[in-house]
Amino acid sequence: MPSTAIQNTQYDPATRVLSVWFVPTGYRYDYMDVPLATYTAFRKSSSKGRFFNEYIRDNYTYRRVA
Template identity: 65%
Template structure:
């Protein structure tokens, strides 16, 4: 999952929470109510950053956990 924007991700399918750790801020953002299909598409996207910007960033509510 090499990306210049995203360091790591995890997904809790039962809670539908997508967690993303960003390279620059090193903070974790938890995106709520993300459908499993979106996460699957995200995992398989050629550009994780582009997919995130187009399909996740301004679409789902989130919480920030500062490192």
């Protein structure tokens, strides 16, 4: 199901960095030390925005990527 809040995601299991691109800005944020299980659940969730807000946003260190 497409998300109205999240444009795209990418996960690197070697570094455990989750990259998230947001609608409508297109800005990318990298979230550090995200477990693979969390990313897998995120990808399977029916509401990406709700899952992100509840389980990722305030739980991991992040940085905005230019």
